[in-house]
Amino acid sequence: MTRVFNFSPGPCTLPTSVVNELGAELPDFNDAGMSLVEMSHRSPEYSEVHDDTVNRLKELYEMPDDVSVLLLQGGASLQYAMAPLNALAPGKRAAYINSGAWAKKAIADAKVIGDAYVAWSGEDVNFTRMPSPDEVAVEDNTSYVHLVSNETIGGIRMAEFADYGVPTVADMSSELLSRPIPWDRFDIVYGGAQKNAGPAGVTVVMVRQSVIDSAPTEMPNYLKYATHAKANSLSNTPPVFSIWAMNKMLRWIDDAGGLTAMEERAAQRSGKLYAAIDDSDGFYINPNDVADRSHTNIVFTMASPELEAAFLAESANHNMANLKGHRSVGGIRASIYNGLPDEAVDTLVDFMASFQKANS
Amino acid sequence: MTRVFNFSPGPCTLPTSVVNELGAELPDFNDAGMSLVEMSHRSPEYSEVHDDTVNRLKELYEMPDDVSVLLLQGGASLQYAMAPLNALAPGKRAAYINSGAWAKKAIADAKVIGDAYVAWSGEDVNFTRMPSPDEVAVEDNTSYVHLVSNETIGGIRMAEFADYGVPTVADMSSELLSRPIPWDRFDIVYGGAQKNAGPAGVTVVMVRQSVIDSAPTEMPNYLKYATHAKANSLSNTPPVFSIWAMNKMLRWIDDAGGLTAMEERAAQRSGKLYAAIDDSDGFYINPNDVADRSHTNIVFTMASPELEAAFLAESANHNMANLKGHRSVGGIRASIYNGLPDEAVDTLVDFMASFQKANS
Secondary structure, eight states: OOOOEEOOSSSOOOOHHHHHHHHHHSSSSTTSSSOGGGSOTTSHHHHHHHHHHHHHHHHHTTOOTTEEEEEESSHHHHHHHHHHHHHOOTTOEEEEEEOSHHHHHHHHHHHHHSEEEEEEEOGGGTTOSOOOGGGSOOOTTEEEEEEESEETTTTEEOSSOOOOSSOEEEEOGGGTTTSOOOGGGEEEEEEESTTTTSSSSOEEEEEEHHHHHHSOSSSOGGGOHHHHHHTTTOSSOOOHHHHHHHHHHHHHHHHTTHHHHHHHHHHHHHHHHHHHHHTTTTSSBOOSOGGGBOSSEEEEBOSOHHHHHHHHHHHHHTTEEOOBOOTTTOSEEEEOOTTSOHHHHHHHHHHHHHHHHHHO | OOOOEEOOSSSOOOOHHHHHHHHHHSSSSTTSSSOGGGSOTTSHHHHHHHHHHHHHHHHHTTOOTTEEEEEESSHHHHHHHHHHHHHOOTTOEEEEEEOSHHHHHHHHHHHHHSEEEEEEEOGGGTTOSOOOGGGSOOOTTEEEEEEESEETTTTEEOSSOOOOSSOEEEEOGGGTTTSOOOGGGEEEEEEESTTTTSSSSOEEEEEEHHHHHHSOSSSOGGGOHHHHHHTTTOSSOOOHHHHHHHHHHHHHHHHTTHHHHHHHHHHHHHHHHHHHHHTTTTSSBOOSOGGGBOSSEEEEBOSOHHHHHHHHHHHHHTTEEOOBOOTTTOSEEEEOOTTSOHHHHHHHHHHHHHHHHHHO
16 A cells, blocks of 8 residues: 555544554454453453553653643643633633634633633734743733744744743643643643544643642533543543553653753754745745744645646646645645654645746 | 453453454555545545444434434543533433442533432442432423433443433443434433444434434533534534444344344343352352343342452452452443353353352
8 A cells, every 4th residue: 555645634644553553453452352442441451551651641741749631632622711710710811822723712702701801802903923931911810821933823832831830731732742842831731632633532631739629619511620540531432442542652752862852953944944945935835933933734826726726736647635725714734743754744845846947 | 363252241251253354454454555534534444433422323323313422531420411411402401210329420520510309219228229210300390211221330230211201311331332212212322432332432422303402502502502513513523433343233233133032131141140140049149120220231139258359269260350340339230232242151051050169
């Protein structure tokens, strides 16, 4: 079989070794006479995978002792509710940075749950940049500042995490396991696995004990971080396959040098694509502030929708798939998550040059 | 490889053809050059699997037009919150039948969310039976009666669904796709897939349009049934693998004769095990009312914990796994969901006879 270079924004490409291992091991796990997905989540076999996944996340992220790893379901979408439900104390406020499509969803949920306000909005610059620290207006009585570290649709990221004087809560779905976390300022970090960390179906939530301890107790059981922290994420049946696949991805990341290596690789590979854009004399256009350009979702437009359609059609003929921009913004988007091989980026850079030559 | 007869209460055994197909197809889906779990949830390939899964559920359940199928995450545990959040109108009450461990969890969440009361409790009979219809005390101003159709730990089920004069909301996790639903009295039916319907990671919610339309609008987005109904369960990234695996399970059930066949098979196979218990002259003991015995979770005890331990050890030597009762009640539990082959039940029945002979 020929593996296609898959630039999907998520779910997305995994290392070839990971999908091949999953296929080979799926029908019979370690000669147990059954698949891992057929085993009780309290079986010794699954427990080992589960605990190893939690431990690898702790080690890769160099997590402080007072941060718990929860393996949940519902995606970042459910965390848009759970984070304020657990962390926004009655009588306190929450500051939200509106950096684009995902931040807006987080803000909408927070406003339903408590007293949330927008401390900075990129709406009037069409979400082409992130705020500088002093632009974020944190008001008195604020519990936390919520940010989306990388907007997959707009293609911008926060290059640095500022200290806003209150704890930070972050949706890092599209940068999960592709950059280290400076723990001193974070209370909650969450993200769906289906970009850098494995297939869809599991959500990683990293949460500080102080949040767990001070959350309201009168809440539905699943929505409480305490429920899952106390039960090592086994209060109810976990998404076994997705956690098993993430475990394989964590091993792959470890072998490839860990999070610092992932961060450097993302910078280097996105750098090649931005160089191709910037050196194209305006044939390819990225609208975003250079300092805030995403390292995982590289967006660009061309002179006309027809040219973009031709780019997509021809790239597909060169073994590249899923380069279409999000339906809300159009253009081209190359998502280059951990699982994407380096050759895919090099192939795209070469193709961009030849396509430009043929169409200038 | 030898397939073990796996009586796990969930996650649990799947048909051999299903796990083999998943393994074979996992690395490359229909020669696409990538796995289905690496594809966007908006790709044509995944869309076809997704829509086919929804349609098969509608057809197998002979669902009325005003019932929507939602493919969610978080298990029945999250539905213990979502059902009352959406269906328990302010100023109204909800009646809950306390039939055991799972019902208690549903009740605890409902009481946090609104005005919920216990309309019948099996607590004083140690959850050995279900209520007769006239024992369920539905009070004025009640929105719905909530029931758990089968308690996996206690091993009891509702043989018939009564008409309580108000709509019924049901957790059918352990009977999902193993009995038809008499739609005239149900407003919401939900269940985790990881017993009769596939591996863990997806929750099937079937909900009537009137519930969706009358639910409060001021709720976090993920927790609203309307969010998922409007978006065909693609408001956020769905658990792709689990839905794909459930699709294979739905095809298998269809080939095996549909829900009526599954219901008859469950009655017949559980009947064999109950006959083995009842004909054992008290060597094996099932504590439950005969009319309310579960068709999917057959529980029994023996004269001593030592005898039960010997039973578990020897059954493992005869290719049978996971017969241990739930840690909260002990004893033996044979969970015989859709995916378990008939030979497994016959093997267990034979083993029960020979074990009794050797230990009497």
